[in-house]
Every structure is written in C-alpha cells, then in structure tokens.
Amino acid sequence: MNDLIPMLGGSLGNPFELIDMPIDDWVTQFVDWLVNTFRDFFRTWVSPPVKTVMEWVQWLLTSTPPLAVLAGLFVIAWRAASWKVGVFAVVAFAFIGFMGVWEELMTTLSLVITSVLFCLIIGVPIGILCSRKDMTYTLVRPILDIMQTTPPFVYLVPAVMLFSIGNVPGLVATIIFAMPPTIRLTNLGIRQVPGQYTEAATAFGSTPRQILWKVQVPLAMPTIMAGLNQTIMLALSMVVIAAIIGAGGLGLLVFQGLNRLDIGQAFVGGLGIVLLAMVLDRITQGLGEKAPGSRASSDD
Template identity: 45%
Template sequence: MIHIGDYIEQFINWLTLNFAPFFDAVKVVVESIVNSVEWVLMFPPFYVIIILVAFLAWKRTGWGIMLFTLAGLSLIWGMGYWAETMATLALILSSAFIALLLGIPLGIWAAKNELAGKMIRPMLDLMQTMPAFVYLIPAVLFFGLGKVPGAFATVIFSMPPAVRLTTLGLRQVPKDIVEATRSFGASSRQLLFKVELPLALPTILAGVNQTIMMALSMVVISAMIAAGGLGEVVLKGITQLKIGLGFEGGIAVVILAIILDRITQSFGLKTSAKA
C-alpha cells in the first residue's frame, strides 16, 4: 500500500510548525485587507451601495442589468441578508485581488519562459481538479478558523483562470507585431507593457471575470470553516434542514453572481470591441 496522504500530512505539519511566524504575518495582512474592504462596504447606508452598483451596471452594461441590480440588491436587503452579502462580497473582492496579484505575473512568466510554462501547467491542473473541500484542511492548519483561511482557500481555487488566460492572451499576440516592435528597437519591457499586454487585455479580463466567479463559488464553501457571509446562511439551511433559509441564501448568492459576472464581463467585451 502506498500512503501518499501520510507524506502530505507530514509536509503540511512541518510547514505549520516551522513557518508559523510567516503564516501569522500573512494572517494579519489578509485579515486587514478583508476587514478594510468589508468596512468600506458596510459604512455607507445600504441604499448608497445599491445606487452606486446600479450606476456602475448602467454605465457598463445598460438599463437591463441596472434594473436587475436595483431589484436584486433591494430584495437581498428586504430578506435581511445585507450584512452577510457585504461580508461575502468583501471576501470575494479581497481573494480575487490577491489571486490576480499572484496569477497575472505567473501567467506572464509562463508565457515568456517555456520551462516555467511546463512547470506551472501541472500545478494549475492540480489546483483546478482537486475537490474544493480539500483546500480547507491546510487552510485551517495554517490560519485557524475564520475569514483568513477562507480567503487562502479561495485564492488557491480561483487563481488558475488568471494564470491560464494571461498566458493564452500573450501567446496569441501576432508574431509579426512582436517582430516589428523589436525591429524598431523596443526593449523587452517596452514590448510587454506597450504592445503585448494591451493586445492581450481582452483575454486577461476574461480571466479576471472567471477568477471572480470561482472566488464566489469557493467563498460559499468556506463557510464550513467559519468564513461567514452568505455561505453561512446556506450552510445553516443544510445542517438544520431549513429549506426556505437555504433557498434565500442561495437566491442572494445567485443575484450577487449575476451582477458581478455581467459587470466584469463588460470590461472584457468593450475592450475587445475597441481593439
């Protein structure tokens, strides 16, 4: 019998024991980010947030999604889940920001370095196919219970699309444009920031959209380790067999998902249209 799990468990325990100060520092930073975003979302009255999000939806997508945003967020407030929704949104935005901060540079590296691309690709396959619940185990060991392990698990789960689509976008840049830019004496840095990234931007923004949507799906699962938010509402509905409570939490998640998807998707579509 080959017990790979035993070796993985030993490795995780070794990390927990020897890198405790590092994990404590990460916990402080991530917790401050999540709490700051949540404070920003909770500080104004609910109707101010609704109006601002609806205005953004109108500017980016038009009247249809704006009306849906007004109705959907008002329904969430009417059901009494405004605080939980803002907590979920704060965790999504914070986790997606960290995932993009790590994922986009990794995608650039994988696109520029063939060896790096071959090394990163299997890791992304593992991150995407591993059952989401498995990420909760090391997250709890490293950071305990709460929002931080939820954010950690969400970052791991949602980062692959950012890496893959950044790599794909850069590799799809026409070779003749790259060669022409180099022939004019552009440096590698100028080529990347002034030619390749602008041309790859629609694909990268599609990765941003997918990262945010995957973060939303993982944030709900993270309620199992006391991350709070709408996931906790859904979890209570399941554990207490309260069908109505579970559906109310699920409806709030669906409304939030549609709003985030349409708004973030619009950035990629409009950028692609301009190109």
C-alpha cells in the same frame, strides 16, 4: 510447487496486493511538518495583509449606506456593460436587501473582492512570466492542474491548521483555488497576440517592457478578463464552502440552513449567491467586451 502456483495466481490476478503505498500517511506527515515549521510564518506574514485588506473592503461596504452602494453599483455596471446591466444589478441587490440579508451580502462581496484582488496581484505577473518563458509554464502547469482539480474541501484542513478558523483561512483557500484561470488565460492571451503588432512596435523602437504593457497586455485584455470572470465565479463558490470553517456571509446562511434543516434560510442564502454571481458575471463580461483587444480583433 503446488503451494506456489495459487500464490502467483493470486498476485498476478490482483497485483495491488503486492505493493501498498501509504499516500495518506505521507500526506499527513507532510502537512504536520508544514504546520509545525511554517505556522508562525503564515500567521505573522501572510495573515495580516490578507486580513487587513479584507477588513478595509468589508468596512467600506458595510459602512456605506445601501442607497449609495446601489448608486455606485449602477454606475459601475453601466460603465462596464450597459444601462440595462446597471438596472439589473440594482434590482438584484435590492431584492437581496429586501430579503433581509444585506449585511451578509456585503460580507460575501468583500470576501470575493479581496480574494480576487490577491489573485490578480499574484496571478497576472505569473501569467506574464509564463508567456515569456516556456520552461516557466512547463513547471507551473502541473501545479495549476493540481490547484484546479483538487476538491475544494481538501483546502480547508491545512488552512485551518495554519491559520485557525475564520475569514482568513477561507480567503487563503479561496485565493489558491481561484487563481489558476487568471494565470492560464493571462499566459494564453499574451501568447495569442498577433506577431505583426509586436513586430511593428519593435520597428518603432519600443523596449520589451513597452511592448508588453502598451501592446501585448491591452490586446490580450479580453482573454485576461475571461480569466478574471472565471476567477470570480470560482472565488464565489469557494467563499460559500469556506463558511464551514467560519467565513461569514451568504454561505453561512446556507450552511446553517442545512445543519438546521431550515429550507427557507438555505434558499434565501442560495438565491442571494445566485443573484450576486449573475451580477458579477455580467459586469466582468461587459468589461471584457469593451477591452481594447476586443475592438482590435473586431476591426481585423
């Protein structure tokens, strides 16, 4: 009895000594099973389209003369936001080019464009489906929570095990990490469309598909663009981190600068990333402000 009292006291004082959950072993076993079972599938069916799109975008950006890129950037920023944003975008990109890292800028931009493109292709339909069915969003929501709260570095290990090193695993990890805002805000934007608009469309004989694409999606566009803005920022941050597993671009400059304690190189890469993020942010904000839904809400 005297021996039992200290034992119970210790267990009650620290109940974590009673049960040891080997979560790390379970996760390792699951990842090993996933890699052994689906590695060929991912490398055969997932890697080629991602790699092809990335290579086409990168070829387009790198083969185009810098002056043509700057001119196209000014037109895009001017039409999306304003001529002031266009001038700022040109000055920012030109400054990066004068620092001698134009090729790295184009590589980073191609990685961001490719990952955001896949985020939109996958995320917008899922967001629409979540807005149509509450049960779907109930099931998808915890997955989105895990995708958003998992530290970015955690994605790199299974990505490398499934795809080896290079740009493709970095892109796949970026797509997974950056997709949740697109899904969440597409769902939110469609749900927040006032009921009188859909009721009016129904009264005029519109089909559910017509109501979705001609009423709800245009009115939800400012919210969807806000999700796109967040997705771009997350994609840019993840692309930088993906330099650890072989993704190139400005992130590689930062990574190499840290490894070599070369503060100058790391600063140049970091400054280029900041300027690129500012340009993309201003352009997407301008697109959101000029969306049909923003004009409708201002009229209300």
